[in-house]
Amino acid sequence: MSKVIKVLKLQDGIGRKGARRSRALVAGGAGFLGSHLCERLLADGYEVLALDNFHTGKRYNLNAILGNPAFRCIEHDIVDALPEDIPVDEIYNLACPASPPHYQADPIHTFKTSVLGSLNLLELARRHSAKIFQASTSEVYGDPLVHPQPESYLGNVNTHGPRSCYDEGKRSAETLFFDYSRTFGIDIRVARIFNTYGRRMQPDDGRVVSNFIVQALRGEDLTVYGSGMQTRSFCYVDDLIEGFIRLMRAPTPPPHPVNLGNPAEFTVMDLARLVVDYTNSRSRIVHRPLPIDDPRQRRPDISFARQYLDWEPTIDLSQGLARTVEYFDALLYGHRPVREAAVS
Template identity: 60%
Template sequence: MKNSGENRALVAGGAGFIGSHLVDALLGEGLRVTCLDSFLTGRRTNLAHLAREPRLDLVEADVTEPLPDLPRFDWIFNLACAASPPHYQADPQHTMMTCVVGSHRMLECARSTGARFLQASTSEVYGDPQVHPQEESYWGHVNPTGPRACYDEGKRSAETLAFDYRRRYGLDVRVARIFNTYGPRMRADDGRVVSNVVCQALANEPITVYGDGEQTRSFCYVSDLVDGLMRLMRRETAPDGPVNLGNPREMTVAELVTLVSRMTGTRSQIVRRPLPVDDPQRRRPDITRAERLLGWAPRVALESGLEETIAWFAGEVARRDHVPVVGAARGGAARPRLEPALHSIAQG
């Protein structure tokens, strides 16, 4: 707390993939951290290594419901929301309410305590973009009634709320538009392309490619993304609009599959499925604004990040099955039993 000389941060969604890495970074900088999570998609195992950390407080709560009494915070990061297509489409109403009602509750918390507020938004606000690469001034091309709209429009609404709070109350808000992020602690069943391809390759199971595989994505390693979030929150003056955070290296899904196959030594064949509804054809961030305002740019090469991610997924299998993983990173000898989501998923 400010009056105790100890800086405090709240991370809503702090048990999730990105959120748990953000919690690590905040603790590493000496802050006291409150992690608030419903554990609908976040996992306690993501925080297991912090079980004896005295500066971490864990609150189990759903941001769509009234919140328990919370202390004063200096920083509030709102990352609460399922972020992968099969998860956010499983309960679209809850996804929308998490983005709208949940963001409203977090903004009110920030307003009542004078905290800086960072809203985690997404590249999905650009929809299936007609402008490439995507810069923050682009308003997007989103289907407001499609199966992805609960997330796309939910996040757009959360951005609207954040900037309305700035205009009405003078609240210090920052909005990060997060592009495809990958790394350790991803869920095997989250339905995103990196986890799907890596898990299927490690298991020597058919690798699912949606459409012709020529749709593009830009993959940012999680440590780079967290560095961007920290820089955005630390900046003394809030930017006057959203800031893209992502890796501008663009590649096709087919190229990613080829790379992962080579790195794992898999025997997997490729199977093709129809492209999901409203799946974006191209995705690459213009990060000029982040470079100028934050001095930020990704540093981890895709190959290095994938090596860490592959090793992590292989280790997950070894820990669960209690068997050694032999040749998982190169020779493809191990056959992990991970279950990537294969229903109605976008290569997001």
């Protein structure tokens, strides 16, 4: 059953100059990415309805916008039938746990969220002729045999491993989106998101950036899985949200998913050393066995996004880590000073 977190009717849709405001629905709107997207859409003049089951999203992520008369939030799981009376112009599907500890905690529900949730949102888009965005993932490439990964690469995914509930769920969601587009003519936009970090990640998120920062701030050992020579590409959240907006506002839908991520590549050991430095921590770096199906390398080829969307990240890892360390320091301990990170 849906539960309205903020009982507030959206405005009548009339903007200051008499034009009707566009209405956007953000599934997963209280999450790490979803809350940032809601803020951006409100700043751009949209009315925004957020849906979230609050399994991993946090109510306090929405504190800055709860007083906005153009915003409303409903507690709802998109696996269940959607509320009937929600006319929208744009839909953003960000509703799925994205970190391994969270999506592996209930793998069946994770898969249902990707598949049944996508079906429900696609049907809503069909009823209202709405444009719809799908947050897919670089995990569809699995442990890639092609590097960097272009959108044309079909991937190397284990279909029955502990990560497959997420990887295969997202791959299935992509299939549904493109089938709905071909069958019903729906305007779809699909983004494959590479590792993203920044404000509003949770201390128990389980992804490498948040793990390292929290461990360093607490003076604990930084846990590196495997040798640490596996690589990742880290995109700051503000850059990613800009990519979402440009993809949705492109004049025509791309014929395939679009990679969104930062092509700068770092080893996990590089990241661990940077975090220790930025936090002035005395934490040691310790090694643990590599989890099953953990990819050895990950880097997006963003040639298409550069050409088609005129988009590429502008915030480097030094800048982004400094901001993220400051956020976690305030979240965990209040506002004690954090050393300014040197730009490498």
